[in-house]
Amino acid sequence: MMIRRLLSVSLLVGLVGTASAGEVRFTGEGHAYNPVWSLDGKHLAFEVNNYGDRSDLHISVVNGEIAKDASKVNLPGGGGPFGGSQVVVNPAWHPQGIVVFEGSNTGGQFRLYYYQPGGGAASEMISTTDVPGDITFPAINHKGTSMIFVADQTGNGDLYTRDTNTGKVSVAMQTDVAEMFPQFDAGGSKILFTRKQNNTEDIFELALATGAESPVTGGNNDQTRPNYAAGGVVYFDNSRDSQSWDVKYVSGGNAKVLAKSVRLPLRARPAISPDGNWVAYGFEDPTKSDSIMISKVDGSKNVEIKTPYNACGEPAITVQNGKTLLAYTALPSSGADYRRLFVVDITGKL
């Protein structure tokens, strides 16, 4: 039985040759992480983390596999040559081409900032008079009419929305425990989020109109970083083994494993293709770490994207002018100091 399964998997896996990738170059030293495509696929935001005093956000203009040298986004007051350390992470794109992200200057609070590629410094998105404290996990609905984020002004992570048209910030959910990873559904009427309670993280859905919340999935350990996909939700799960992560898909309460022992991205959700049908991931297993695997969320097909690099992970998929592009990070060689970011055209492979 096991042999038959292995055979069928090997038949379904497209044997894609080593893809030639365009490197996204950036200045400074650090690991490239968490690439996030703009909705039109023309910009790629990613983090560069030196595991020291700073994590910067860089943005590159991408045309096919050709990526312009990325430019670093500076927080207000952090643009000078002697600017203090900054941590800038977790970008999310608005349809108008504006990127929103978490930022913190010299160990201060995390606030949300926004930046329009090509501009000067970033600006604060939500003032401290509107929402004090740390605010994190920005997510924007597909039409760009609303943004959701997590704020900790009550001491726990609560969900807040900001209406684009009115600029008003409202509480979407406030509980005694921490809510995280909010995300709008395609229609913008529901919010997917996780809740950490009793040392276990589970996934829920909130109907914005009624405020009614319903469980999506749960289990031992953590079910985290959920992402809406076609007909269901894809998430990372370590219920099988607290030391390893699986990619799972849940629909109508039925969860199934899409891949086991994947490389957990630094902070990203599972990478879903724009049409919601595919999920991309890398493996922990060093023998498979020169590939990015892309699986259909219904489990019917897997496509392996071979690369010339090691420790591939942090994938992100977009469609740009009809081309399907995959961004991922990898060590250029086994002894390389830092993970680098690459873009590869995988048009026609999904």
Place this chain on the structure above:
Amino acid sequence: MSTTSRVLTAAIALAWLAPRAAFACDEAERLRLADEIANLAQKNAWSGVERKYGELLRTKCTLEFEQYSLGAESAKNLGKTYEMYERLDAAQKIDPQEELASTLSQLNENYGRVEVRGDARRRAALLREQMPFAPDQRKSIEYAQSVMEGTGSFKGMLPIGGPYKVADKEFSVEAGPEWQEVVVGKGKGPKTTGGTGGGDDFSDQGLINWVGPIAFIGTGFFGSGSPKGPIYRTDAPDEDLLRGPVVGRPSDPDYPCNGNPDALVTDANGQDACLPTIRQPKDIAMFNTPNIDITAGGEVGLTYRAPEMGVAATVNYRRMFGSRLNQITVWGAGVVRPGAFRFAAGPTWGVVAGTATGFADWVDEGQSDVFREQQQSQAEAPGFGMGGGFAGSAGYGVLEIAGFQGLVELHGHWQRDNLRNYSGIGIRFGIVPKIERFEG
């Protein structure tokens, strides 16, 4: 010239010189304000920074990079995008920096220049159905909306796209250096109810922009040249006619009647006689006649578009110290108030009454030469005259006092009765109604 006259002359000269001083750089004030701006910016008190930046500009000094930069930051925080652009551009000219160039370029790409020309009395609202996501773009629109609400017009930068709507005009903003003009009519839409929804949306202003009392007190000089003479009393009764040796004087070149054949008449006895002249004070020298000037009245503002215009009506009393003359005039003036200035001009009607010293040298009532000279220099000449004239003033607001604008103004007036001109100049301080203007 008396001491009073000297003091008055100095005051008028000072008033003339003061505006010149206003156009010179006040370096000490610039340094003080620059320091204050830096402190306010550290506290993110951007409204304060903007206010101080305005004061900094009024010092007429050349600003430094840091001041332009902070001014741009405050403009950004308040949604004044075009002002931000201009200040960044000025900063860039002082110290070209890549980041500034990039910000300017981004502003040019994401914003367009728009001039909405509307009616200041019937102000159309600026509407945009879908607001942009970025808070600074949103602020830019909200600032433009507040300017439209405050003035009925707007000139500045708005985020590209739209559509925007003002009255019945719908337009989209395009990027680029050209100014896009949108001319708004008076419109026929309903009165405003606020909001950003569709439909015509107007805010009607009242007929009167401002109304209130005005009062001034000041000082000046008053003068009057004596009328050209001699002016004869053609209706003089027979007993007043000048006869015999007093009919003209041998010393006059064309004896009799001072050489004026028109003055030669025949009296009731068929004898030659001369007409006497009327009695008029001699000329009143301007700078020897200081006065106190008290004015009270009211002012009504009738327009909203700058420079605002209105009308004023006042009653003015002047007491001349040198000649014990009094002048009371009523003045109806048109008023223009551009910025801190106030200009008023219009007709007057007034009465001059009192006693002057000395007669005009042509006064001839048959008196002896000795007595005539005495009259011409020392005799008190009571008089009364009335007639129309014209007055004008130019003032500058120097402070605000409880809803009023405190002004220093120079003024001049002229009046004529049937015989002579009365004129004066002076300086006075007073209050006029403060115009509530939009201050972005």
